[in-house]
Amino acid sequence: MIAVLKRNASEADKDRVIEVIKGENFDVHPIQGVEKTIIGVLGDQDNRIKLKEKLMTMGCVEKVVVILEPYKLTSWNFKQEKTVIDLGDGVKIGGDELTVMAGPCSVESREQILKTARIVKAGGAQLLRGGAFKPRTSPYSFQGLGEEGLKYMAEAREETGLKIITELMDIEHIDVIMEYTDVIQIGARNMQNYSLLKAIGKLDKPVMLKRGMSATIKEWLLAAEYVMNEGNHDVILCERGVRTFGEETRNTMDLSSIPLVQQISHLPLIADPSHGTGRWELVTPVARAAAAVGADGIMVEVHPEPQNALSDGHQSLKPANYHLMMDELRAIHSSIHRFDAREKKIAYA
């Protein structure tokens, strides 16, 4: 940690700062510049947040720069192998293959989900997505079928062999979700719902953590730390777009977050172009871009009849477009050099 003193800081100020730092049992390395004094601080990392806050309250301290990243378990420093999550039957997330999670926004009926499952299976997806408990901005919108929807998804898995991913919104639904799903999804709105994060951290089930609407990379990885810190290390990160001034799309896909996080973390990364754009005409191009940027997989909304969807129909692909997209994703995935986990860098950088 580096403490920068204000230009007008006196020797006495400097001594007080040093005293505070030593009081917290850190070592002090002052560097006397011509115009400003900076103080290097070395010591116990777990205590540094407290020290930083303390220093920031001192009138003579201009700023405090933290050197070490705040995350532990998510970083390459903690684990040198890329995390690959094996769902069984050859379905892996984080491996060499591009993993596709496709399906409707919401489970609407037995017929709808079975029909969709056959389509996405035929196109080559490995997981079926679908919401049974839906977070909706308005309390007056369709909120999902609940357990009934999960039963239909399980039936679709039975028939097609697809694995299931569905969203957990609430601690009280943990048991019912655990009974049916292969991967638990945590939505963007819950990325900093710490009680929920701690609860799933105690489960023995892979979790996909969507990036919050306006979460920084740091906040996103720290949310993953909440889960991992409780013992569950099977965490997948999902970029689903961030909020910007843009008016034309639902969100703005931040695709550079994928290679950026790959440099910091061993966790697999999925991209969701459906929520990232909110417009079906943009889903395929952005899905291609996500594959090209080096994502480990794609989550995409597909509906047999988007015009009859109860939610997000406007961002769902029709079956024919979904199949065309899958062909392109395969071609792109096979034509790029991906991030090299052994080298901890973009393959050729």
Next chain:
Amino acid sequence: MIAVLKRNASEADKDRVIEVIKGENFDVHPIQGVEKTIIGVLGDQDNRIKLKEKLMTMGCVEKVVVILEPYKLTSWNFKQEKTVIDLGDGVKIGGDELTVMAGPCSVESREQILKTARIVKAGGAQLLRGGAFKPRTSPYSFQGLGEEGLKYMAEAREETGLKIITELMDIEHIDVIMEYTDVIQIGARNMQNYSLLKAIGKLDKPVMLKRGMSATIKEWLLAAEYVMNEGNHDVILCERGVRTFGEETRNTMDLSSIPLVQQISHLPLIADPSHGTGRWELVTPVARAAAAVGADGIMVEVHPEPQNALSDGHQSLKPANYHLMMDELRAIHSSIHRFDAREKKIAYA
């Protein structure tokens, strides 16, 4: 609702759109422009989200413009009187007086909270703020004293007569929070934690709902709808800054949101300059601005010794500065024309 057809939409397209609208039992009012056709849609509002989604999936539809606001209970349309929340002993939120909620970020010890309570009482605040269960970005930061902290706050209330406001992070803490607090605070990170919103909607206790990190005015009011829709109409809104590209402050206070919401809603509005700026030197000027813009109250962090705070010391006021701020807030509050609830407008607009 207005559906705008694409430039190249055919007569057949237009007929199909009309058919879909009528199929959902809405009335159709087409307007044939020179370059584009727009279709006015009238009918049952509760069904409109479904119709909108349906229309947005149609290739010939360029956009759908919703005319009526999505909120009901929060709006002047539902309730013509300004909501004033009476906490007893003359403490009101939303009335003619400026309500001040002051105290530390976290309850750290019995001494700290009692000492702070005496300071904030002396300065004229009506409520004591303090966190017992803390949401922290990092799982490795101080998480609060829990019920012990609430006990200390209750003791402070006993001694000073201040009312208490503290944050509820989690459904499982409802009983313990209900036992001690006068107002429940819902933090920015939980603004769209719908399970939590529904749970507090069933309680008989005032709730202060902080605006989410990047929530639009619409999303903020719809979150309040979640609470009110369950029966609890004692909702207070709190502007605490939004996330922007700004690097120098923790958030960017969106003070125009206060007069803006006053035009739409009868709910009281509080401003939190401590979280809005994240820097103690900026808290007082921004608190003054919040009073001047017409807020019903201010929530502000005060600490007897910010340099020893376990959290947010850098954005806490020292006692002397708090007292100076209070004098200014009173002077400003008494010198402005505030929003006129009867006129449903800024007094003189």
Next chain:
Amino acid sequence: MIAVLKRNASEADKDRVIEVIKGENFDVHPIQGVEKTIIGVLGDQDNRIKLKEKLMTMGCVEKVVVILEPYKLTSWNFKQEKTVIDLGDGVKIGGDELTVMAGPCSVESREQILKTARIVKAGGAQLLRGGAFKPRTSPYSFQGLGEEGLKYMAEAREETGLKIITELMDIEHIDVIMEYTDVIQIGARNMQNYSLLKAIGKLDKPVMLKRGMSATIKEWLLAAEYVMNEGNHDVILCERGVRTFGEETRNTMDLSSIPLVQQISHLPLIADPSHGTGRWELVTPVARAAAAVGADGIMVEVHPEPQNALSDGHQSLKPANYHLMMDELRAIHSSIHRFDAREKKIAYA
């Protein structure tokens, strides 16, 4: 245009609004909803901005929704063929081939630009980029070599056959820039420098218009209208990232803007991953993503020795990485279905 009246608007209000609209010679189509009245307005588009402003000042008008896009010359409506800019010697922008513009941020010396030109030519780029007049955030940074730099670029063109693109910052430099360059670049900071846009609109030289730091799609296309309205229709658009709350990258690449603009406009689109990310490790993955999303070309910074660059070295590719990137871009470009100008849509949407 649609005018929405406030809930409490009286019949008299409605009549006044209709009067104002008719006074500007527009036709009126009122639709009387249960809760609100909306008024459809038809007529001369050139006059609508004035009418909109007028209506927005009326206390009884809640909002005014404009139906027709504000742009003319940039839209498919004006021109049904995709714009392809032919620079001669087989170099085209907007055609079937992916056009690559590569080179240093700034021209630093004769040796540097010649050396770079040979590298980028060998990798398959068609244009050489390089700044002679540099816009720098600080007046104390290197500002470019001026005409001397242009001479070196011309020499590089002589030797390699590469076309040249360089930035015009200032009307007073038009003559010198015109003498040397094949394409004029307008930087993000000047996207709304209307005097400059009008001046280049009178020139007979292709122009690449970078998207402003926080420009909406609409503002970007309207800036292109400024150029085209003066007669110069050879405009290329360049997505170079927008400003968001993100701290880790220089900007946030908004790649969905590319298929989005392709649906509206016939102009070619280039992506600049160097400025879009500001970090060389991210340039190649984001360049691949730009090719995959359907861009007509890529502008990328390449430097023989980034560590000795006078500007932007941290976002410049080393020669070896540039060559690897080019191989990937070719593979991706050939494996996707691009936007179909005849169909005016993403090929298969």
Next chain:
Amino acid sequence: MIAVLKRNASEADKDRVIEVIKGENFDVHPIQGVEKTIIGVLGDQDNRIKLKEKLMTMGCVEKVVVILEPYKLTSWNFKQEKTVIDLGDGVKIGGDELTVMAGPCSVESREQILKTARIVKAGGAQLLRGGAFKPRTSPYSFQGLGEEGLKYMAEAREETGLKIITELMDIEHIDVIMEYTDVIQIGARNMQNYSLLKAIGKLDKPVMLKRGMSATIKEWLLAAEYVMNEGNHDVILCERGVRTFGEETRNTMDLSSIPLVQQISHLPLIADPSHGTGRWELVTPVARAAAAVGADGIMVEVHPEPQNALSDGHQSLKPANYHLMMDELRAIHSSIHRFDAREKKIAYA
């Protein structure tokens, strides 16, 4: 400056970094942490940007943290007295009085500007604002009356004694603007039009520099450095709102920027609530907030008949509202402790 080496940096890496730093004639102060090495760098500030860029290209360097602010002339460090700009006849900007600049967005006619001038004078404003050359997002909007408009403003000054402020968009208009105006306004879109900034830096006339749409505090102050570096030190800064995700207002007023800049710079600060909100109902509350936050003045749009304005009528105050606002601003200004230039801090912080 501080260079942070990557976790896996070798001794050889460290030596290379030190060599590069010494090669640029800086002193080196390495601090060996347990997990990372950081290197303190001391030396000639003018050369640091070059060194920083060099270091950032080195694979073993994680980040470079600059300690000293990039600005010189704008900072308290350069000038210890608050800058007060005296326009004569007792009109000052940056002094103890709140300076109000009021008038229409555009000069539309002789009658309109004379009528407005009388109104704003009667209300107590010291300057008359009005645009003769207008920057408009669309080339198809009203662009202003040009010199004719300036003549009318001069006539209004003659009659009322108000000083004049008007926008300069273009170097070629410098002579005509200089002939008429008392203060030159540079608009948000031109904040980084460096050619224009350098040109006005050579003039002997006060300049008001509006903050760019998404300019950071640093970029804003560096734009002022461009002007001051050419010799013109009479610079006024104007906060006019920044672009955020907010949909309901034209911009988001960043009022905390005012006390923030006051801590860094001796330049006077004006706030523009008309452009900051874009809605006349919000102008007065936000103007009050700007006065309360400690601004040196307010720029506000006033129009005798907003419904007939050729531009920005929707954000212009009617005369009666303007007068009410002025009374409130005076009351607020007199009731606060403002930033103390001698103490270089908020008076009582």
